Amino acid sequence: MSPSVISRLMNPAGSKSPAAGELAGMGIVLGVLVVSFSLLSDRFLTGATFDSIAFQLPELGLLALAMLIPLLSGGLNLAITFSANFSALVMAWVVGWLGGPEAGMSGILLGMLAALLSGALIGWALGAIVAYTGAHPILASLAMMIFLRGLGEFLTRGGSVSGFPDALVGLGQGTWLGIPVPLLVFAACAALWALILNRTRLGFSIYMLGSNTEATRYSGISTRRALTLVYVLSGVMCAVAGIIMTSRFNSVRVGHGEAYLLITVLACFLGRVDPFGGFGRVAPVVMALIILQVISSGLNLLGTNQHLATALWGGILIAVMVVRYLWGRLRDRRRRRR
Amino acid sequence: MHTPIHSQPGDIDPGPWLLRLEHVSKRFGGVQALDDIAFNVRPGEVLCLAGENGCGKSTLIKTVSGVHAPEPGAVMQWDGQDMLGIDPARARELGIQVIWQDLALFPEMSVAENIAFERNLGRRPRLVKTAAMRAQAAEILDSLGVNIDLDARVASLSIANRQLVAIARALIANARLVFMDEPTASLSRHETEALIDIVRRLSAQGIAVVFVSHRLAEVLDICSRVTVLRDGCYVGTYSTEGMTQSRLTELMTGRQFDYRTRPAPTGDGEPRLSVRGLTRQGEYRDIDLDIRPGEIVGLTGRLGAGRTELALSLFGMRRPERGQILLDGRPLRMTSNRDAIRAGIAYVSEDRLSLGLVQQQAIADNIAITVLGRLLNRAGLLSPRRQTGLVADWIRRLKVKVGSPQDPVSSLSGGNQQRIVLAKWLATEPRLLILDSPTVGVDVGARAGIFEIVAELAAQGMAILLISDETPEVYFNADRVLHMRDGRLVESFIPAHTELERIEEAVHA
Numbered sequence: 001m002s003p004s005v006i007s008r009l010m011n012p013a014g015s016k017s018p019a020a021g022e023l024a025g026m027g028i029v030l031g032v033l034v035v036s037f038s039l040l041s042d043r044f045l046t047g048a049t050f051d052s053i054a055f056q057l058p059e060l061g062l063l064a065l066a067m068l069i070p071l072l073s074g075g076l077n078l079a080i081t082f083s084a085n086f087s088a089l090v091m092a093w094v095v096g097w098l099g100g101p102e103a104g105m106s107g108i109l110l111g112m113l114a115a116l117l118s119g120a121l122i123g124w125a126l127g128a129i130v131a132y133t134g135a136h137p138i139l140a141s142l143a144m145m146i147f148l149r150g151l152g153e154f155l156t157r158g159g160s161v162s163g164f165p166d167a168l169v170g171l172g173q174g175t176w177l178g179i180p181v182p183l184l185v186f187a188a189c190a191a192l193w194a195l196i197l198n199r200t201r202l203g204f205s206i207y208m209l210g211s212n213t214e215a216t217r218y219s220g221i222s223t224r225r226a227l228t229l230v231y232v233l234s235g236v237m238c239a240v241a242g243i244i245m246t247s248r249f250n251s252v253r254v255g256h257g258e259a260y261l262l263i264t265v266l267a268c269f270l271g272r273v274d275p276f277g278g279f280g281r282v283a284p285v286v287m288a289l290i291i292l293q294v295i296s297s298g299l300n301l302l303g304t305n306q307h308l309a310t311a312l313w314g315g316i317l318i319a320v321m322v323v324r325y326l327w328g329r330l331r332d333r334r335r336r337r338r
Numbered sequence: 339m340h341t342p343i344h345s346q347p348g349d350i351d352p353g354p355w356l357l358r359l360e361h362v363s364k365r366f367g368g369v370q371a372l373d374d375i376a377f378n379v380r381p382g383e384v385l386c387l388a389g390e391n392g393c394g395k396s397t398l399i400k401t402v403s404g405v406h407a408p409e410p411g412a413v414m415q416w417d418g419q420d421m422l423g424i425d426p427a428r429a430r431e432l433g434i435q436v437i438w439q440d441l442a443l444f445p446e447m448s449v450a451e452n453i454a455f456e457r458n459l460g461r462r463p464r465l466v467k468t469a470a471m472r473a474q475a476a477e478i479l480d481s482l483g484v485n486i487d488l489d490a491r492v493a494s495l496s497i498a499n500r501q502l503v504a505i506a507r508a509l510i511a512n513a514r515l516v517f518m519d520e521p522t523a524s525l526s527r528h529e530t531e532a533l534i535d536i537v538r539r540l541s542a543q544g545i546a547v548v549f550v551s552h553r554l555a556e557v558l559d560i561c562s563r564v565t566v567l568r569d570g571c572y573v574g575t576y577s578t579e580g581m582t583q584s585r586l587t588e589l590m591t592g593r594q595f596d597y598r599t600r601p602a603p604t605g606d607g608e609p610r611l612s613v614r615g616l617t618r619q620g621e622y623r624d625i626d627l628d629i630r631p632g633e634i635v636g637l638t639g640r641l642g643a644g645r646t647e648l649a650l651s652l653f654g655m656r657r658p659e660r661g662q663i664l665l666d667g668r669p670l671r672m673t674s675n676r677d678a679i680r681a682g683i684a685y686v687s688e689d690r691l692s693l694g695l696v697q698q699q700a701i702a703d704n705i706a707i708t709v710l711g712r713l714l715n716r717a718g719l720l721s722p723r724r725q726t727g728l729v730a731d732w733i734r735r736l737k738v739k740v741g742s743p744q745d746p747v748s749s750l751s752g753g754n755q756q757r758i759v760l761a762k763w764l765a766t767e768p769r770l771l772i773l774d775s776p777t778v779g780v781d782v783g784a785r786a787g788i789f790e791i792v793a794e795l796a797a798q799g800m801a802i803l804l805i806s807d808e809t810p811e812v813y814f815n816a817d818r819v820l821h822m823r824d825g826r827l828v829e830s831f832i833p834a835h836t837e838l839e840r841i842e843e844a845v846h847a
Contacts, residue, residue, distance in 0.1 A: 195719075204710060212697065217675075219708050220675055279698075
């Protein structure tokens, strides 16, 4: 597979490119899942299922987008959930300072802006450490994660912050034209990510430096700047996730969504992101997220334990790796025979 | 005109051959690696096995040493006896030894242990007799006329001495035929001469040596005969008597090349690049250098002379401590290579694999990476249409052989990869092009193609700095040749007025 700017763009539906084949394959898996669940339970194909997926997908999805770009750059961001909640805390303080539950629309917007700025700042600090000191992203983001967790717990005394205006809660729980608002936010963010990755110089540079940072630097790309921006983008996306989580739960707690961290990595790899960086696209990752969410909701409907769904998620990734390996071998053998 | 002295099997007396191969073929899947090869070695002779990368030299050596079995129908004889069906262990017993380019020594073990290793190979585990081992190793090194500390760790030795240890290891196993794969690739002239002495000594002891080397001058000097392979086929075996480098190149590539120096420079016009007193501690000192538009200046010298360091400073990636760099008369102050690229300087790195190209990524993206700013549409987004146009244009102009521009660069041959590197830098429309060892890992045939492009660029008025440690390369392709030693430019030559040997002597003295 050689996804590049051209194939990513000139050939979005490209029936013959392997990337499109992969997407089609995931579509088939999704179809099989939907059909089996609806055969097993007549409550599956209902609005309620759609609603539950539509409200749960965005949280995990936004965090997966925050994980995607560092992965493409050959790194990792372990601080995503705490960046999200810390940024949400910043929003909570600004909103609280501007009137708490009585805060007006301007108060809410200011709060969101503060959250986005906080996310960007956290990302910038992390990115600068990775880009300028050459620290390994796993270590740098691990340190950032522990720092944010400790600071957050200290400032909230381990509790949660609540008391938000109804308008903010409406963002997390409301619908627009019948579609849940969080889902719209997620769709917009995914589209924005695809645009940045496919059509901007920064996106181009992220793919290149993800494969070979030094060769990219020798080509005249400011790799330090690009690498810093990778984590700034990641931090901003964390803040968006933090805002959505806050509005859904009507409260902020530092430990919200902690379990999502490694699931986002799983979703990215399932969505064919190269663990060594340089290759991966937004659309298959979104598809992988949908598949994971359908499995979780379907099993939930069948009355099985939630932990079974988690086990199944891991099992699927293992199965996918084995199938990809066998598929690759088969293709090689066919090519050699030709 | 040279005619193969042995092209028809059967027309010579098979008696004197140590090794005799006829009709040896080898297929790997759909690839015909060897196709009906004849290869004969006399006892004690020094024979060269020549051919471009991928011509089947390694496969042939591996077939002789028992790693690969040939296809049915092959004749393989050792001392007149059939040797078909041997395995590597049996090949060793017969006295066939291969010294690969990486030498395969144990760097953390001593010289004596490395030499004696071959003796202990395949024996049942028993106590190592240190004294006996040392005595044997010393004896072998004595017979080679060299003096190396038996207790030194191999990792601490120079490449030349490691080479000698590898040869000693082959000899202790009673070798009668030694293959040497590119033995002189990383040796200085002096070390090469010492090695050639050793090879002659082996020959005098009746040990045959098959030399695999890219350095044709060396091959012609040391070998009595040369067997040429091309694309897995047998071209012929020739006496080196009266053979020339250009004729040998022609046989290896199947094409004719022009070996002529460029005409002497006229020497007028304002310099494009002027360097005055450039110094960076520990790397280079007091460099004065002028390159005029349309001029190709060669820079040669031994490894570690500071050539690449100087090039990186001209490309803005290593800030000099003193001195000035002027481009078209204007002083340049560069904090990164982006400043250099903006000023019109391009740098083709000596390390194509890890610095020149992003190997895993698409050919199209590797070409576009230097000129992203020019691919933006009105909305400020990258235009796929413009990129496709740019890429198609450069692939056509530089005649790069690619399947699809979307294939990873790593799928291309060395020569075609180097064309992609040129494309990505020519796309920036540079005024000064720095080529740092542009033919590393590029076949003889493809090298000529690269230099055709370079000459054409110079004719269009580009100033070019050509860095290479292969003196003939700068001699035949540059207008002027500068000799760098220990960080200083010590001499300047004009190829049109100088003999190649004179420059080689100066560089390797």
